[in-house]
Amino acid sequence: MTLNRGDKLRYLDKRRGSTPFAAHHLQQQQHLHRRSMPVDERELQASLPPSPRGELSQLMRCTSYSPADDDEAHRQGWASDSSDSVISSGSDSDSNLYKVILLGEHGVGKTSLARIFGGVEDCPDAEEAGNTYDRSIIVDGEEASLVVFDIWEQDDSQWLQNHCMKMGDAYIIVYSVTDKVSFEKASELRIQLRRARQTEDIPIILVGNKSDLVRSREVSVDEGRACAVVFDCKFIETSAALHHNVKDLFEGIIRQIRLRKDSKEDNARRMANTKRRESISKKAKRFLGRIVAKNNKKMAFKAKSKSCHDLSVL
Numbered sequence: 001m002t003l004n005r006g007d008k009l010r011y012l013d014k015r016r017g018s019t020p021f022a023a024h025h026l027q028q029q030q031h032l033h034r035r036s037m038p039v040d041e042r043e044l045q046a047s048l049p050p051s052p053r054g055e056l057s058q059l060m061r062c063t064s065y066s067p068a069d070d071d072e073a074h075r076q077g078w079a080s081d082s083s084d085s086v087i088s089s090g091s092d093s094d095s096n097l098y099k100v101i102l103l104g105e106h107g108v109g110k111t112s113l114a115r116i117f118g119g120v121e122d123c124p125d126a127e128e129a130g131n132t133y134d135r136s137i138i139v140d141g142e143e144a145s146l147v148v149f150d151i152w153e154q155d156d157s158q159w160l161q162n163h164c165m166k167m168g169d170a171y172i173i174v175y176s177v178t179d180k181v182s183f184e185k186a187s188e189l190r191i192q193l194r195r196a197r198q199t200e201d202i203p204i205i206l207v208g209n210k211s212d213l214v215r216s217r218e219v220s221v222d223e224g225r226a227c228a229v230v231f232d233c234k235f236i237e238t239s240a241a242l243h244h245n246v247k248d249l250f251e252g253i254i255r256q257i258r259l260r261k262d263s264k265e266d267n268a269r270r271m272a273n274t275k276r277r278e279s280i281s282k283k284a285k286r287f288l289g290r291i292v293a294k295n296n297k298k299m300a301f302k303a304k305s306k307s308c309h310d311l312s313v314l
């Protein structure tokens with residue numbers, strides 16, 4: 001979102017997340033079929049730790065879907081070309097609520113992607129559209145609520161940056177394929193994220209946006225993919241302008257979160273069983289297996305580069 005911090009705070013003087021819209025605003029809201037004060041936002045803000053001057057909650061302005069938005073979403077092609085992806089009201093599926101943070105340089109298309117997700121891309125008023133978008137979608141037959149935060153500001157306070165790095169259940173790091181510097185920045189952000197979440201296996205998708213701008217491309221698909229393999233994350237190219245792969249991106253992030261959740265549970269179960277029953281010979285086999293795996297790093301690297309664009313596998 002190309003708003004400077006001053007603009008953001010000035011707006012927030014006028015309206016905070018918990019402040020109802022003025023009457024003329026409400027009329028506009030009804031026209032856009034969006035809820036002005038979703039329950040999720042209050043719950044979300046309440047769950048955040050205290051911050052210097054309440055910075056984070058001040059910066060968040062939430063947009064969420066009401067069931068009336070389904071028509072609009074279908075028109076925009078989000079759900080129309082998928083047999084198992086459906087949008088519904090965001091309030092009834094809090095058990096599967098995932099926070100996704102968008103990171104990336106200025107102007108790479110974070111807001112454009114988030115607004116497509118939020119179904120507010122045509123909203124002319126950036127302030128009204130907000131910078132936090134929640135929506136429930138059914139992916140692979142199961143409902144999940146995603147809250148997408150477009151609050152990252154490269155030049156913002158260290159506290160806010162640190163907090164962004166810690167609060168997400170998953171991250172989308174965006175660069176523009178027309179801007180090599182933004183690609184380099186994406187690598188820096190990945191390193192920052194790795195430092196902030198050292199022991200965690202958090203889902204990260206590296207996104208090369210603006211793939212429609214073929215003639216001004218500065219970063220090739222191969223470079224993007226290689227970077228994702230090195231940094232151990234998933235990779236996809238999108239075009240917010242053409243809506244290309246945007247749906248796959250957001251469904252992909254849900255799949256990545258679920259896959260990790262499932263594999264954690266499986267591992268815990270397997271460990272419990274193994275510890276109970278493992279014989280010495282089995283232990284020896286496992287140990288040898290680890291050594292072989294280390295020797296096969298090259299093979300693993302190749303396998304990863306094959307799968308890094310497949311957002312439905314780990």
Ligand SMILES: Nc1nc2c(ncn2[C@@H]2O[C@H](COP(=O)(O)OP(=O)(O)OP(=O)(O)O)[C@@H](O)[C@H]2O)c(=O)[nH]1
Nearest residue numbers: 001002105106107108109110111112210239240241
């Ligand atoms: N051609 C093309 N233009 C895009 C695409 N995505 C975004 N843009 C344009 O790029 C400009 C910046 O997009 P934003 O979505 O504001 O980028 P941002 O990353 O949120 O920028 P900041 O708020 O400054 O961090 C806008 O003029 C968008 O219309 C895309 O996929 N293709």
